[in-house]
Each structure stands twice: as structure tokens, then as C-alpha cells.
Amino acid sequence: MTDTAVYPNPLDELSLSELRQRTSMKWRTHPSDVLPLWVAEMDVRLAPPIADALRRAIDAGDTGxxxxxxxxxxxxxxxxxxxxxxxxxxxxxxxxxxxxxxxxxxxxxxxxxxxxxxxxxxxxxxxxxxxxxxxxxxxxxxxxxxxxxxxxxxxxxxxxxxxxxxxxxxxxxxxxxxxxxxxxxxxxxxxxxxxxxxxxxxxxxxxxxxxxxxxxxxxxxxxxxxxxxxxxxxxxxxxxxxxxxxxxxxxxxxxxxxxxxxxxxxxxxxxxxxxxxxxxxxxxxGQDWLDALIRGLDANRRLLGELLAEHLPHVGYQAPEGTYLAWLDCRHLDLHAEDDHDELAVVSDLSGPAQMFLDRARVALSSGHVFGTGGAGHVRLNFATSPAILTEAVARMGQAVRELHHS
CATH class of the missing domain: 3.40.640.10 (Type I PLP-dependent aspartate aminotransferase-like (Major domain))
Structure with missing residues (x-):
């Protein structure tokens, strides 16, 4: 196995300003003040063995x-x-x-x-x-x-x-x-x-x-x-x-x-x-790069649990065993003030807590209602991002809930 020094944590290599330059769906769907933790796209550079293979093909004109x-x-x-x-x-x-x-x-x-x-x-x-x-x-x-x-x-x-x-x-x-x-x-x-x-x-x-x-x-x-x-x-x-x-x-x-x-x-x-x-x-x-990524995801999985305990203690979180997706139960956040959004469920990808977190915290998450029965009141959070972005996002979410309850 490649030494960990060869592949540092891939999730910690790109700054927010660098990520903002991307033109993919994750980074262009929402305004620039939104932290996007929704669609299943990771905030990483391409693994070097893959980038090298693509460069060789492009340099050779191997695009048939x-x-x-x-x-x-x-x-x-x-x-x-x-x-x-x-x-x-x-x-x-x-x-x-x-x-x-x-x-x-x-x-x-x-x-x-x-x-x-x-x-x-x-x-x-x-x-x-x-x-x-x-x-x-x-x-x-x-x-x-x-x-x-x-x-x-x-x-x-x-x-x-x-x-x-x-x-x-x-x-x-x-x-x-x-x-x-x-x-x-x-x-x-x-x-x-x-x-x-x-x-x-x-x-x-x-x-x-x-x-x-x-x-x-x-x-x-x-x-x-x-x-x-x-x-x-x-x-x-x-x-x-x-x-x-x-x-x-x-x-x-x-x-x-x-x-x-x-x-x-x-x-x-x-x-x-x-x-x-x-x-x-x-x-x-690509396995050595993936091993480094998985170490980073494991660390983020633990970090997310700590951040939720600090900022959103009433959110249910069962640490995932795989993927880079966290399924968060927000049904105990008392978000009844946001229920008007539920009427938009049939025409919108957002409802309930996901809409609230986008509107008030400027954090984009996937709304649980689109995942079928059992999804209402939940959000899906993509933690394949830097620890800094993850920390900022959950802090914003916690602040939004506190402000909502005090308003």
C-alpha cells in the first residue's frame, strides 16, 4: 500500500474559493453564499492514476x-x-x-x-x-x-x-x-x-x-x-x-x-x-487514493457526529457504514413554522427541514421526502467535503434552528 504521505486526505486539498470555480451541478445550482452538501458529488481532485490515463488518451487523440x-x-x-x-x-x-x-x-x-x-x-x-x-x-x-x-x-x-x-x-x-x-x-x-x-x-x-x-x-x-x-x-x-x-x-x-x-x-x-x-x-x-479518501470520510463521519451533538442535539444521526451520505432525522426540531413549504412537495425537490436550512442557514441538503415513505422530516447530507466546510455548514444549521425558535 502506498504510504499515506503520497496521498494526503483528498477532502482537504481544495479550498472553498477553488470549489466555487467548478461548473458542475453541485456548485452552480445555488447562489454563491450557499454551502452545497446535497447531490452525490465529492469535493476532491481527480485521483492521479485516473487523471494520468485521461491525459494520455487526450494527448494521443484517443477519443473515439x-x-x-x-x-x-x-x-x-x-x-x-x-x-x-x-x-x-x-x-x-x-x-x-x-x-x-x-x-x-x-x-x-x-x-x-x-x-x-x-x-x-x-x-x-x-x-x-x-x-x-x-x-x-x-x-x-x-x-x-x-x-x-x-x-x-x-x-x-x-x-x-x-x-x-x-x-x-x-x-x-x-x-x-x-x-x-x-x-x-x-x-x-x-x-x-x-x-x-x-x-x-x-x-x-x-x-x-x-x-x-x-x-x-x-x-x-x-x-x-x-x-x-x-x-x-x-x-x-x-x-x-x-x-x-x-x-x-x-x-x-x-x-x-x-x-x-x-x-x-x-x-x-x-x-x-x-x-x-x-x-x-x-x-x-486507484485503490491507494481511495484508501486515503476513506480515511478522510471516516474522520468526517466522526466529526459530523460531534458537530451535530454540539449544534443540533435533537437531530437523529445513525453513523453510516458506507457511502459519504448521512441520513439526518429532523422530526424533533419543531419546525412547524416551516410547514407551508410542504405544500410544494409535489413540484419542488425541497420540503420542510431542507427548505428551512437552505433559506435560513444557506446550506443545501437533499430533502428526505423525495426518498419515499419514511423520508419526510429527514434530510440527506453529503459529508464528502473538507472538515472546514462541514464544520461551517453544521454551525450555520444549528444557528438557524436557534434563531427560528427565538423568533
């Missing part, structure tokens, strides 16, 4: 169409090294433009319009939008109070899906967004058994797989017994901050390989060649 299986080969090698999974066969993969577009295409292989797709609410908001826009029905299986998969809730949802006829799929978030829960091998094995019992096809979104923090371990869903007819979608975009460099992989279990071969050829034309170069370089040589 993607070809070959190098991306899948590197992911397979990475999975064996990092997760002890030797079952990722390149022949059972295909490139897709990004994880969510891949999810839609895989769901089209195993469901028809009107069929049910089960999700664990609260869950990544695009699960609802992408699935619904493709004429599938969402059935929610709410997480338990511990923010983990409830097998009882899941079985009830499977029964409801089966009762209406047709096919059904379960769209799993592994690790879970927005809670940061990292599902254990035993939990996933139980899910696989339940899905087999009810004939439900599982599609696992594993985009945050490399971002598991100390104390937890990632388990690829396709590595557990019973998952042979399932699919997984993954990419390097979250762990190495490559959202603007489009590429992802769809992976089929052994019994799902024939289904994957039915995916239309034009889907594989969507990824960017530079994106595939970047993602391939991340899996091949």
Missing part, C-alpha cells in the same frame, strides 16, 4: 468509440482483490451508459409495463422516477427502524407483487442510499432465499460498493447463494467522483446470462470512451 472488455476485466480483478469475489465473469457483463440507465434496461429484460418493482423506502429518489417513467409500478418495502432491510416488510411486498400477476423485480440498493447501511452477507443471503421463494428477480445497484467505511464489509449480491438469476449494476463513478465521465457495467448471475444477452446492442453505445478509460484506471490503480 469504446471497444473491448478491459473495463470488465479490471472490475473482475478488483472484485477478487477487495471483496474476495472470484465469480465476476467478463462474459456475463455488458457496458451501459450509467447505473440508472442500466437499471432501466435490465428491468426491461425481466418485467413488462405494469409489472411491479419493489424498493426499500426510504431509498434513492431516482428509483421512483426511472421505474415509474418506464411504466412499472413501485411497491415499497420500508426499512426497519434500525434502517436495515426488514425481511417481514420485504416478504409482504413480494406477496403484494405476486398477487397482482405478471412478473416482478426487486431493486436493491447495496450499500443503501440514503442511509449508508451496508447489508451483511447473511442479510443478503436471506433476501436471495426470499426472492427465490416468490420468483422475484433481483437487480442490485452497487454503485457505492467501494465506499465501505471501517467497521463494515461489502458483499456483492451476486456472490451469495440463491442470487444466480439476479443482476448487479456498478461503476467507479461514486468512489472516484466520475459522474461526468459516463460508464457502468451490468453483470448477470449465471442463470441470468441469457437475459443479459437480450439487451439491445445500442445500449452499449451510450458510455463515453473517456469514461471507460477513467473507470478502468480507477479499478486498476
Amino acid at each position: 468509440y469504446p471497444a473491448g472488455t478491459e473495463f470488465a476485466e479490471e472490475l473482475s480483478a478488483y472484485a477478487a482483490r477487495q471483496w474476495g469475489w472470484d465469480g465476476l465473469e467478463v462474459s456475463r457483463t455488458t457496458i451501459v451508459p450509467d447505473v440508472m440507465m442500466g437499471v432501466v434496461e435490465v428491468l426491461r429484460l425481466v418485467t413488462e409495463p405494469g409489472d411491479a418493482v419493489i424498493v426499500n423506502s426510504p431509498v434513492y429518489a431516482p428509483f421512483y422516477a426511472f421505474v415509474s417513467h418506464d411504466a412499472r409500478r413501485i411497491i415499497e418495502a420500508p426499512l426497519g427502524n434500525d434502517l436495515r432491510i426488514s425481511l417481514e416488510s420485504l416478504e409482504e411486498a413480494f406477496q403484494r407483487a405476486r398477487a397482482t400477476g405478471g412478473n416482478a423485480a426487486y431493486l436493491l440498493s447495496n450499500p443503501h442510499n440514503p442511509t449508508g447501511t451496508v447489508h451483511t452477507r447473511s442479510e443478503l443471503a436471506a433476501v436471495a432465499q426470499l426472492a427465490r421463494t416468490y420468483g422475484i428477480r433481483v437487480v442490485s445497484d452497487e454503485i457505492h460498493a467501494p465506499l465501505v467505511l471501517p467497521g463494515a464489509k461489502f458483499t456483492p449480491y451476486l456472490s451469495v447463494p440463491g442470487a444466480e438469476d439476479a443482476f448487479a449494476l456498478t461503476s467507479a463513478s461514486k468512489a472516484w467522483n466520475l459522474a461526468g465521465l459516463k460508464a457502468a457495467l451490468a453483470i448477470a448471475g449465471p442463470e441470468a446470462a441469457a437475459d443479459l444477452r437480450r439487451m439491445p446492442e445500442e445500449v452499449s453505445h451510450g458510455p463515453s470512451h473517456l469514461g471507460i478509460i477513467a473507470h478502468t484506471a480507477a479499478y486498476r490503480g
